[in-house]
Amino acid sequence: xxxxxxxxxxxxxxxxxxxxxxxxxxxxxxxxxxxxxxxxxxxxxxxxxxxxxxxxxxxxxxxxxxxxxxxxxxxxxxxxxxxxxxxxxxxxxxxxxxxxxxxxxxxxxxxxxxxxxxxxxxxxxxxxxxxxxxxxxxxxxxxxxxxxxxxxxxxxxxxxxxxxxxxxxxxxxxxxxxxxxxxxxxxxxxxxxxxxxxxxxxxxxxxxxxxxxxxxxxxxxxxxxxxxxxxxxxxxxxxxxxxxxxxxxxxxxxxxxxxxxxxxxxxxxxxxxxxxxxxxxxxxxxxxxxxxxxxxxxxxxxxxxxxxxxxxxxxxxxxxxxxxxxxxxxxxxxxxxxxxxxxxxxxxxxxxxxxxxxxxxxxxxxxxxxxxxxxxxx
Amino acid sequence: xxxxxxxxxxxxxxxxxxxxxxxxxxxxxxxxxxxxxxxxxxxxxxxxxxxxxxxxxxxxxxxxxxxxxxxxxxxxxxxxxxxxxxxxxxxxxxxxxxxxxxxxxxxxxxxxxxxxxxxxxxxxxxxxxxxxxxxxxxxxxxxxxxxxxxxxxxxxxxxxxxxxxxxxxxxxxxxxxxxxxxxxxxxxxxxxxxxxxxxxxxxxxxxxxxxxxxxxxxxxxxxxxxxxxxxxxxxxxxxxxxxxxxxxxxxxxxxxxxxxxxxx
Amino acid sequence: xxxxxxxxxxxxxxxxxxxxxxxxxxxxxxxxxxxxxxxxxxxxxxxxxxxxxxxxxxxxxxxxxxxxxxxxxxxxxxxxxxxxxxxxxxxxxxxxxxxxxxxxxxxxxxxxxxxxxxxxxxxxxxxxxxxxxxxxxxxxxxxxxxxxxxxxxxxxxxxxxxxxxxxxxxxxxxxxxxxxxxxxxxxxxxxxxxxxxxxxxxxxxxxxxxxxxxxxxxxxxxxxxxxxxxxxxxxxxxxxxxxxxxxxxxxxxxxxxxxxxxxxxxxxxxxxxxxxxxxxxxxxxxxxxxxxxxxxxxxxxxxxxxxxxxxxxxxxxxxxxxx
Numbered sequence: 025x026x027x028x029x030x031x032x033x034x035x036x037x038x039x040x041x042x043x044x045x046x047x048x049x050x051x052x053x054x055x056x057x058x059x060x061x062x063x064x065x066x067x068x069x070x071x072x073x074x075x076x077x078x079x080x081x082x083x084x085x086x087x088x089x090x091x092x093x094x095x096x097x098x099x100x101x102x103x104x105x106x107x108x109x110x111x112x113x114x115x116x117x118x119x120x121x122x123x124x125x126x127x128x129x130x131x132x133x134x135x136x137x138x139x140x141x142x143x144x145x146x147x148x149x150x151x152x153x154x155x156x157x158x159x160x161x162x163x164x165x166x167x168x169x170x171x172x173x174x175x176x177x178x179x180x181x182x183x184x185x186x187x188x189x190x191x192x193x194x195x196x197x198x199x200x201x202x203x204x205x206x207x208x209x210x211x212x213x214x215x216x217x218x219x220x221x222x223x224x225x226x227x228x229x230x231x232x233x234x235x236x237x238x239x240x241x242x243x244x245x246x247x248x249x250x251x252x253x254x255x256x257x258x259x260x261x262x263x264x265x266x267x268x269x270x271x272x273x274x275x276x277x278x279x280x281x282x283x284x285x286x287x288x289x290x291x292x293x294x295x296x297x298x299x300x301x302x303x304x305x306x307x308x309x310x311x312x313x314x315x316x317x318x319x320x321x322x323x324x325x326x327x328x329x330x331x332x333x334x335x336x337x338x339x340x341x342x343x344x345x346x347x348x349x350x351x352x353x354x355x356x357x358x359x360x361x362x363x364x365x366x367x368x369x370x371x372x373x374x375x376x377x378x379x380x381x382x383x384x385x386x387x388x389x390x391x392x393x394x395x396x397x398x399x400x401x402x
Numbered sequence: 403x404x405x406x407x408x409x410x411x412x413x414x415x416x417x418x419x420x421x422x423x424x425x426x427x428x429x430x431x432x433x434x435x436x437x438x439x440x441x442x443x444x445x446x447x448x449x450x451x452x453x454x455x456x457x458x459x460x461x462x463x464x465x466x467x468x469x470x471x472x473x474x475x476x477x478x479x480x481x482x483x484x485x486x487x488x489x490x491x492x493x494x495x496x497x498x499x500x501x502x503x504x505x506x507x508x509x510x511x512x513x514x515x516x517x518x519x520x521x522x523x524x525x526x527x528x529x530x531x532x533x534x535x536x537x538x539x540x541x542x543x544x545x546x547x548x549x550x551x552x553x554x555x556x557x558x559x560x561x562x563x564x565x566x567x568x569x570x571x572x573x574x575x576x577x578x579x580x581x582x583x584x585x586x587x588x589x590x591x592x593x594x595x596x597x598x599x600x601x602x603x604x605x606x607x608x609x610x611x612x613x614x615x616x617x618x619x620x621x622x623x624x625x626x627x628x629x630x631x632x633x634x635x636x637x638x639x640x641x642x643x644x645x646x647x648x649x650x651x652x653x654x655x656x657x658x659x660x661x662x663x664x665x666x
Numbered sequence: 667x668x669x670x671x672x673x674x675x676x677x678x679x680x681x682x683x684x685x686x687x688x689x690x691x692x693x694x695x696x697x698x699x700x701x702x703x704x705x706x707x708x709x710x711x712x713x714x715x716x717x718x719x720x721x722x723x724x725x726x727x728x729x730x731x732x733x734x735x736x737x738x739x740x741x742x743x744x745x746x747x748x749x750x751x752x753x754x755x756x757x758x759x760x761x762x763x764x765x766x767x768x769x770x771x772x773x774x775x776x777x778x779x780x781x782x783x784x785x786x787x788x789x790x791x792x793x794x795x796x797x798x799x800x801x802x803x804x805x806x807x808x809x810x811x812x813x814x815x816x817x818x819x820x821x822x823x824x825x826x827x828x829x830x831x832x833x834x835x836x837x838x839x840x841x842x843x844x845x846x847x848x849x850x851x852x853x854x855x856x857x858x859x860x861x862x863x864x865x866x867x868x869x870x871x872x873x874x875x876x877x878x879x880x881x882x883x884x885x886x887x888x889x890x891x892x893x894x895x896x897x898x899x900x901x902x903x904x905x906x907x908x909x910x911x912x913x914x915x916x917x918x919x920x921x922x923x924x925x926x927x928x929x930x931x932x933x934x935x936x937x938x939x940x941x942x943x944x945x946x947x948x949x950x951x952x953x954x955x956x957x958x959x960x961x962x963x964x965x966x967x968x969x970x971x972x973x974x975x976x977x978x979x980x981x982x983x984x985x986x987x988x989x
Contacts, residue, residue: 117591121589123592124589124590124591125589128590128592131593132437141435142418142419143957146957147957171955171956171957209592209595211594211595211596211599212595214595215595375971415804417804417807417937417938418937420804420807422807422808429804429808497781498772498775498782498784499775499776499779499780499781502776523919525804525938526803526804527784527803528784528785528802528803528918528919529772529782529785529801530768530772530784531768531771531775531782531784532772533772534740534768534769534770534771534772534776535773535776537773538772538773538775538776538777542853543740543741543853543854544740544769544772544773545740545854546740546765546768546769546772547765547769561857565765565912566677566738566766566859566861567677567682567765567861567864567913568861568862568864568911568913569859569860569861569862570859570860570861571856571857571858571859571860571861572856572857572858573854573855573856573857574854574855574857575853575855576852576853576854579853584912585902585906585919586902586903586906587906627781627815628779628780628781628782628814628816628817629781629783629812629813629814629815630812630813630815631810631812632798632811632812632813633810633811634808634809634810634811635800635809635810635811636808636809637802637807637809637941639940639944639962639963640944640945640946642949642962642963642964642965643964643966644962644964644965644967645965645966645967646956646961646967647966647967647968647969648956648968648970651970651974651978652978654968654970654975654978655979655981655982656982658950658952658968658975659979659983661950661966662894662927662950662979662983665926665927666872666894666926666927
């Protein structure tokens with residue numbers, strides 16, 4: 025017979041904001057987990073309820089997509105439980121080797137990839153510094169060091185400038201800390217968050233814009249928990265572009281394409297941003313918009329979140345493929361999304377599968393439509 | 403339990419950020435960010451592992467300007483118990499001979515040591531001569547290109563793994579000794595950021611001057627050195643064509659094949 | 667006549683080729699400035715080795731034959747070298763900058779208070795007879811011209827591969843020395859060794875280099891090398907991971923290549939690596955990152971996934987490519 029370890033349970037309860045007490049062990053989470061049996065979600069929570077700290081290893085596979093949490097009838101914040109476990113294991117120095125490397129990379133080069141810090145903005149043509157911007161863009165590391173990501177950033181800037189806005193890049197940025205948060209290093213994360221918040225406050229801008237739902241979630245929702253407060257409003261680019269559209273400040277031409285939209289977990293499930301990207305796509309004349317079987321808060325996942333993209337998480341590829349199966353099912357070769365992680369994961373995996381699929385950011389379609397309208401008017 | 407484990411830490415500019423000015427023939431390190439010499443981090447990691455296994459106190463020792471402070475504290479955050487910085491204007495210009503003398507003198511002052519560890523060489527100077535030199539001054543055995551310390555036995559001998567041409571050898575070496583640790587031989591642990599706060603705010607870094615060491619100024623610095631740098635020059639990379647090939651994979655392969663055929 | 671010494675390294679009866687390069691360079695300097703050139707060799711049953719080394723430009727080979735010197739031992743070799751140097755007072759001692767050469771030079775410098783130039787890439791004496799060399803630093807991007815001052819002997823280690831070993835048709839004397847110091851090691855014992863023969867790729871005509879981008883999957887790298895009759899090298903991270911021996915690690919902490927052709931697969935182009943290919947005639951690199959710094963150091967820079975383009979190239983190479 026297993027007896028409850030009350031002391032340890034209390035310790036875990038504090039760490040996890042008592043979330044696991046809400047669980048009545050129905051098993052919906054385990055059934056729905058996108059990683060199959062890798063995580064044994066229900067059993068893990070049961071152990072915690074008994075005051076047993078789960079063993080190390082498999083918890084690092086969690087990609088914090090929170091698909092389980094969205095299905096939970098008792099509304100348990102399961103992703104929070106797993107992230108707390110990672111923090112616990114990190115504290116015990118019980119983590120995959122790759123974690124160590126990712127942390128050094130963020131500390132030394134300001135990005136989890138380990139790419140040279142000084143090359144973060146080499147692609148940026150004009151670096152005209154100014155004290156005041158309408159929009160200040162916070163680049164995601166994934167985008168800043170990737171050709172496709174750079175295009176997305178530049179095109180977003182172009183669209184905003186066409187709408188008459190003064191756009192700048194947050195060039196002394198380092199990683200937002202998403203990877204640090206998800207490997208559980210709270211003390212380092214606190215330092216990263218506060219440093220970024222302090223630097224951001226050195227800029228004058230109406231709004232801070234990011235093309236990454238992860239950067240958005242960190243800045244807006246996680247930083248304040250670590251006493252890092254940013255006074256400027258933070259928006260995801262789809263939100264802001266949607267505002268501009270509604271104000272009639274985007275002139276869009278016609279595009280012929282059959283397009284689906286993949287909701288990034290951190291936009292849809294974590295932040296309830298589902299209508300804005302769809303609104304943008306539907307505003308482009310000629311686009312045939314198709315939904316996948318799973319969408320909005322029920323969206324599937326690219327497999328890259330929760331630090332997964334940095335930790336060589338082989339199981340996560342199954343998650344990526346499951347989403348790509350749905351794309352194939354609805355028969356389209358343009359998948360729009362709004363997250364640099366999603367784009368990288370789907371691009372890489374669709375190439376491996378030899379799929380004829382174009383994974384793009386919503387912004388890129390808007391850019392094309394904008395160019396069409398410019399062409400039409402000249 | 404082991405007596406003191408002393409780790410030599412050097413702070414170096416990131417090599418890719420050092421700028422050479424061909425007109426003044428000087429190296430501009432001012433724009434380069436600094437870091438703990440990579441191989442020294444491997445040495446520190448090995449020291450911390452030894453401490454976990456055999457006990458002892460890990461003390462870092464550096465010789466350089468006071469601005470190294472921040473990086474030395476990072477070593478403390480990684481787990482070093484104590485840190486000493488030897489800093490004195492008279493040390494400027496020291497080559498490997500006075501450098502090894504100064505460090506050896508500081509090691510004697512720390513005293514009670516069993517193992518001294520350092521990186522195989524530094525990324526800026528990169529001579530690799532300091533470790534055997536310290537061994538010479540202290541009259542203790544030295545061993546270089548060490549990838550691991552396999553065992554330390556009760557009778558005061560250690561077994562170390564040393565890289566040699568085509569493989570490795572096991573060397574039994576008598577304590578106390580100095581070992582130069584191979585670059586990349588382990589994964590240095592990420593600093594504990596809770597400890598880092600303490601290291602930055604409360605930890606007292608000991609700074610020793612030449613006087614503290616009892617060393618005469620003419621034994622160190624330019625005066626004590628037996629080599630002089632007469633000039634610096636940039637080693638220019640060879641001019642390359644830099645022809646970029648991209649596009650269709652089959653065409654690329656074909657093109658590569660043709661280039662290879664032409665050139666072999 | 668003053669003497670330039672060259673430490674002739676051997677391991678269990680096998681001569682270290684780069685010591686002979688240094689010996690040939692010493693011959694050149696000896697001719698130019700009127701020094702005698704001596705090779706110094708420690709080993710066990712060394713008669714054949716001594717005669718072989720004698721062909722590379724020495725006036726004499728001074729050797730010590732002792733079972734304790736059969737393989738390199740830091741303690742014993744330093745004792746032997748210090749005693750010999752005290753006996754002869756050479757002007758200069760040169761070492762090849764191999765692991766053992768650096769190890770020995772660093773220790774020998776101390777009792778003589780000698781200046782020591784580290785892994786030089788050029789070597790000369792100035793008008794005052796001071797040993798002078800170029801010393802690369804900062805990952806090989808900057809070199810310092812460094813001189814020894816007020817030192818006897820003056821010391822230098824020489825980067826392997828920068829000079830050429832040449833045989834000379836001249837007479838060489840062989841001098842066996844017996845030492846007073848006890849050569850039995852008492853603080854440093856080599857208890858076991860594990861080594862396999864490695865090819866010295868510093869002189870290979872063609873080399874295929876594997877970088878991080880291969881993810882350590884080296885099959886296609888070896889396959890390509892085989893079809894091109896080339897040797898394989900790796901960048902540091904792969905050697906760090908133990909996927910290849912340090913002996914084939916390219917760059918400032920490893921081998922400098924002088925090949926006619928080098929193909930770089932999936933290496934981004936860190937400074938410490940590119941210094942190792944700067945003397946190659948033709949550099950072809952393949953990288954999926956169009957902005958990888960290796961571009962600047964390549965004659966042909968192919969933007970592609972190596973795992974996609976190399977298999978196609980292999981097919982062409984296998985099939986003769988005319989299909």
